[in-house]
Amino acid sequence: MDIAWSADEIAFRDEVRAFLADKLTDDLRASGAHMTSVYADPDHARAWQAILHEKDWVAPSWPVEHGGTGWSLAQRYIWQRERIAAGAPPVSPMGVQMCGPAIIGHGSAEQKAFFLPRMLSGEHFWCQGYSETGSGSDLASLQCRAEEDGDHLVVTGQKLWSTHAHAANWGFFLVRTATLDRPQKGISFLLIDMTSPGITVVPTISPAGENIQNEIFLDNVRVPKSNVVGAIGDGWTVAKYLLEFERGGAAYAPGLQIDLDEIEQFASASRGDDGGRLIDDAAFADAMAQARIDVLALEIFEFRAMSDAGAGRYPHAIPSLMKIRGTELQQRITELRLLAAGRYGMAYQPQAGVSAGPVHFPHAEGGFAGPREAAIAPMRYVSERAASIYAGTNEIQRNIIAKIMGL
Structure with a gap:
């Protein structure tokens, strides 16, 4: 090709x-x-x-x-x-890359006219309200309820793992508006003003000490029915449409190549156990070479997917395949970064990086030890442990692929 x-x-x-x-x-x-x-x-x-x-x-x-x-x-x-x-x-992907396409694909003319310009300008900063306790990969089992009350829905429930909810002024939520014969039925896709009375956002502190995700508690939150995207009860259709953008809307290879370049640069200056350059260590060099081969293969796959999409061919398994391969490589490469960081990879130095949210663990202010690319290795490593879980676990992605293949 x-x-x-x-x-x-x-x-x-x-x-x-x-x-x-x-x-x-x-x-x-x-x-x-x-x-x-x-x-x-x-x-x-x-x-x-x-x-x-x-x-x-x-x-x-x-x-x-x-x-x-x-x-x-x-x-x-x-x-x-x-x-x-x-x-x-x-x-931030929550608005432009996720909610925006959902509104474009399923929203009313009024919703497009109101929300899309504000999403583009950044006036509206978005979060996602999907996962709940017991409803993560099994998202259709969600129980956050919305009861009809005239021209409003009254929402009560809890959401988990909502990225940047502490900074958001709007959120898109999946809520249950009816209990029917299948869990996927009776779910609605709802746009909620995060400044509404009855909303409480509680920080979820990551193992790295960062407040990126949050819990959202909704207590009798009144939302106009005009904020339902698609029809009431048809939210699962909108959610599936959005998930294809979340899982397959980004190319992983460009960022992974930059990561490998950084690792190679500071591994050329760091020393292995024998006092020689780490980059000259046979085992490390082999791991780096294999990672570069795998990233190149992923890039070719991404180009092929791009070419097929341009020709109108886009098998539904592609987002799942990209998500699996991309996130698994992300995790491997953070392991290589941590290995190359050597002793600097043993220290918790959040001040070396730019956190996606407030850092709640005590840490030294100001400077940090070692090359910056090495000093951020522990934070990157811990953060990327979730890559194979969010946006649908990789195990779920394999089930999706198997179903598409008729296995």
């Missing part, structure tokens, strides 16, 4: 590089290059989104009529690769 860029694509790449060189401040560049998780912190994410909004580059995957860029799949891939290489932080 020929994956060489065309002349137009090379020109676009050069335009992207010039834009990034001009607009990325040192602070924004550090916030993207030294993230301790897959999310940027809300302040930097908002600041970067404001810059992109001026250029109309916030939503590469949206249709032009709704504020999207009109880029081809190849241009979107180039953008992601160059953004990561430059150290730019990602835009």
